[in-house]
Amino acid sequence: MGLNARKQQVLEAIVESHIKTAEPVSSRSIARKYRLGVSSATIRNEMADLEELGLIEQPHTSAGRIPSQPGYRYYVDRLLKKSDLSSRDEKLVRTIFAQKARVLANMVQRTIKTVTKLTDCLVLLSGPQLENAALRQIKTVPLLPGKALVVIVTVTGWVESKVIDLPSSVTAEDLTHIENVLNTYFRGLTFQQISRTILNNVYDELIKQRKAIDRIMEIVEAVLQDDSDEAIYLGGTQNILKQPEYSDIDEVRNLMGLIEEESTLRSILLDTHPHAVTVRIGREIKCDLASNYSVVTAVYNIGGYAVGAFGLLGPIRMDYARAMAVVEYITKVLSEVLSGDTL
Amino acid sequence: MGLNARKQQVLEAIVESHIKTAEPVSSRSIARKYRLGVSSATIRNEMADLEELGLIEQPHTSAGRIPSQPGYRYYVDRLLKKSDLSSRDEKLVRTIFAQKARVLANMVQRTIKTVTKLTDCLVLLSGPQLENAALRQIKTVPLLPGKALVVIVTVTGWVESKVIDLPSSVTAEDLTHIENVLNTYFRGLTFQQISRTILNNVYDELIKQRKAIDRIMEIVEAVLQDDSDEAIYLGGTQNILKQPEYSDIDEVRNLMGLIEEESTLRSILLDTHPHAVTVRIGREIKCDLASNYSVVTAVYNIGGYAVGAFGLLGPIRMDYARAMAVVEYITKVLSEVLSGDTL
DNA sequence: TTTAGCACTCAGTTGATAGGAGTGCTAATC
DNA sequence: GATTAGCACTCCTATCAACTGAGTGCTAAA
Structure with a gap:
């Protein structure tokens, strides 16, 4: 939709004036406030064209014009001047x-x-979802039988903690062991990498301790799958x-x-x-x-x-x-x- | 303000009808819907009395009545039938x-x-403020230099955790020591009791370790004074x-x-x-x-x-x-x- | 003491009218 | 050919009067 320069100026004036005042914009007010160097009659003619193009519309016959949704789209795509924050x-x-x-x-x-x-x-x-945060350390804190707090610290220093439920068979020692494994193998990796890596590296290493791995996966999943993050x-x-x-x-x-x-x-x-x-x-x-x-x-x-x-x-x-x-x-x-x- | 039985019934009808419909209540609608056995004219007379007592009011001459604030107060104090949840x-x-x-x-x-x-x-x-919760255990988790997580578990199993700032001179060993002291002396006490007790019992015991006490107090205070609880x-x-x-x-x-x-x-x-x-x-x-x-x-x-x-x-x-x-x-x-x- | 009946009040609605903002069109001008 | 002044036209908005109906207060009768 190629508009000539003046049509663009008129559309811009209408959009910006309407953004400011929330009122329909009249040809006369544009002629007065925006120095386009033409009379309101000329602007009226341009407005008639813009309306035919569907970029502006009239709430009723004797009202000014307001931008249509395509009008705003045109404005955002081609007329809007990007600004920075003060x-x-x-x-x-x-x-x-x-x-x-x-x-x-x-x-x-x-x-x-x-x-x-x-x-x-x-x-x-x-x-933020932590999936892509790199891990500095994981701490586990046994609270009560079957309940532990998992504390995650990212490389960039962000802290998130969650209370998770565990099979009551997991002892405090298990938990310490798991914590050690997690920290040894996963430091510096993101959670996403962990889910992929674990199968390759750690599984072989800890094959004797299948149960521990299952626990680890449970913890990692519990932390990742917390709905409250979403x-x-x-x-x-x-x-x-x-x-x-x-x-x-x-x-x-x-x-x-x-x-x-x-x-x-x-x-x-x-x-x-x-x-x-x-x-x-x-x-x-x-x-x-x-x-x-x-x-x-x-x-x-x-x-x-x-x-x-x-x-x-x-x-x-x-x-x-x-x-x-x-x-x-x-x-x-x-x-x-x-x-x-x-x- | 002693009202006779019928006045009470009329007031109750007005309050309950208005609660239900949000509309002014007319004498006629009371006569119809609430079986008081009298005509609307009689109810009108009672309403005039209730209005004089300031318990109901008229939004305008030709409207019904609505309860005034004192009218609601009378209703809540004397007429309202307590109900239970289903x-x-x-x-x-x-x-x-x-x-x-x-x-x-x-x-x-x-x-x-x-x-x-x-x-x-x-x-x-x-x-809830935890001041009056009895402590089951406190765990401290060193995170980064100068930062630690304090986890509080109440006797009844509630978990609350906070990240606190520490003087960077506090080492992980200090923290473990503090944690031990806290758990040894404070288990079963409420936070309120702790603030009172600490000066009597613990201070003497740990007089050699003045610094540690200061840290403990800092932690206890940091946990208690968190504004977010309020x-x-x-x-x-x-x-x-x-x-x-x-x-x-x-x-x-x-x-x-x-x-x-x-x-x-x-x-x-x-x-x-x-x-x-x-x-x-x-x-x-x-x-x-x-x-x-x-x-x-x-x-x-x-x-x-x-x-x-x-x-x-x-x-x-x-x-x-x-x-x-x-x-x-x-x-x-x-x-x-x-x-x-x-x- | 209660009630039927009726006059009265007043909010809300309807409809007519006037005012004003803004347009669209035409004819004159540049 | 583009621009503009001028004017008729449209339609929203405000205002006012008239009408309606809900509800009351009062009076006189039961």
């Missing part, structure tokens, strides 16, 4: 990771809370309610319904291009409940392996430039911090 | 604690999620939005503002009678933001010591009988489970 905002983000104790659960909470201050969107975060964390509900589109109670209810549907949020968040900030607008999100929203998402990684996704969800009339800047910066910093490049 | 509901609550791993954080989440299904209120939960957990936002009072967008915003104010929620939750289910109605809650809500709260305990509070927040027109039954049952079960009486 250094003040970047500093704010850095404070998320200033705290010394590197506990994943805390970091997730702090990330969401902080981003909430940076945008008016709903903040979504999945993971939870979607979210915040900023209050934020998004400030947007004028949610002064209608039905919109609010729809939004709350969406928030409740964790599986939907998950599929939205995971439908993300692996190497770039992804923008999905309205019906581009393959989900009926969400066809009135847009999402900006990106994955973050540990040592180059995707381990989670981060995203912002807002009305279609959201500030895409800012949302993209936030998502890009957050996922960059998350990746750095989890991979240990900084700090 | 055995189906009780069974549902028991499933919260069916999971084997006794991890406090998980239990908190599950409790909230479950109660969300039992009422239309906002579910609030604080704690967080208020909440759920059921979607529930409460279904209530007809929240079809007004400003009401929704006010509610969201209240939810955001964690310190307010905390003070509401902690203003609870220590030995009974507490009901606070509207302005009885000492908080302007909350004067349009009612709360039903109660504390739960470990071995008789209060360790946290549980409550339901809803519109003043809430189902008090059910809310009280839920709060009473949940706190009873929480206390049992945490104290180890069952399971």
